[in-house]
Amino acid sequence: MTLFTxxxxxxxxxxxSIILFGRNVASYKFALGKSLLELAQRGAEIVTLDILAEPFSRNLCEHLQLANRQATSKSSRFLDAxxxxxxxxxxxxxxLDVTTKLGFNNVIDAFHIxxxxxxGVRFFTDERKGSEKGIRLTQDLFRxxxxxxxxxxxxxxxxRWRLVETAWELKLPRHVLTVDYDAESELLVMNDRMLKRKAITGCxxxxxxxxxxxxFYCFSHISVESTSDDLPDVDHFFAHTLKPHGLGCSIDGVWNLVLACQNCNRGSKGKFTQLPELKFLERLHRRNNFFIESHHPLRETLIYQTGANELARRHFLQTTYNMSKELLIQNWKPEHEHEPAF
Known part of the structure; x- marks a missing residue:
């Protein structure tokens, strides 16, 4: 296993690694994560539980309106409130009173696990037993x-939160969570029991x-802010033009989607519909394993689509690559590459 860090x-x-990896039994970690990012902007080190309760409960209340199930347990006095x-x-x-008393019983201890x-780092320390009755934001969070x-x-x-709560809400076996990319809306979409398409989150x-x-290709920084000059393209590693050629796999599946800077995807010497060099296939394998090792809601979907173990997944990717190579002939690589990030 390749550790993410x-x-x-x-x-x-x-x-x-905190947000993306680990088993989720409740969505409290996501609510706390969003709250920490918000509170860090205010600059105060000490955050009492009654202060933390406001953004924490606000985030959960907003998500309860999107999906009523926010935990795997059958009942929660806090969520009921x-x-x-x-x-x-x-x-x-x-x-806020109920949140202060009940909302943080487990999540503060579990957040960094x-x-x-x-x-290896902490973004806050637990000060609940001290005079402050809260948490202390660390310099690592401010940095x-x-x-x-x-x-x-x-x-x-x-x-991540939307994917987790959608999987809980649909109560579907995970191997049938068929999630594909909708190019027109740039969303990941899922079919529910009635085969209705349900938008989940931005791809x-x-x-x-x-x-x-x-x-994915050159390791330059990208930004998912819609107005950013660094906004990446959603790229099909195996080009969408291969779809009619019967590769025997879902071209629009998450396993085949990567984010590429605009220069790599469609610059003067961009990838467009070409097949990336073989070394990028290994990188795709590592990225997909990150999804699987993170107990992502799509973990079972990826396993179902690409293979039950690492050897099977390698074989699936290599077979797909060989078939694509016969059709596309030429390989592509970016003009410049930064130091690898994974």
């Missing part, structure tokens, strides 16, 4: 706000974290 163990990649607030049965003050161990990739982190949290937002905010 093994190459380029930066602050933003430690943060991404959020539902009552949404329906107008309790006031904001009562919601990934793969059964604590990550995180100064990084280029910081602008991408809120949307990455949101995208760029969902993919970006697993590429560490870098172009």
């Amino acid at each position: 093994e190459v380029q163990p930066t602050l933003e990649n430690y943060w991404r 959020c539902r009552k607030f949404n329906s107008g049965d309790i006031q904001k003050g009562e919601l 990934v793969h059964d161990g604590e990550i 995180l706000t100064e990084q280029f990739q910081y602008r991408n982190l809120p949307t990455e949290v949101e995208a 760029r937002d969902a993919l970006n974290g697993y590429q560490k905010g870098m172009c």
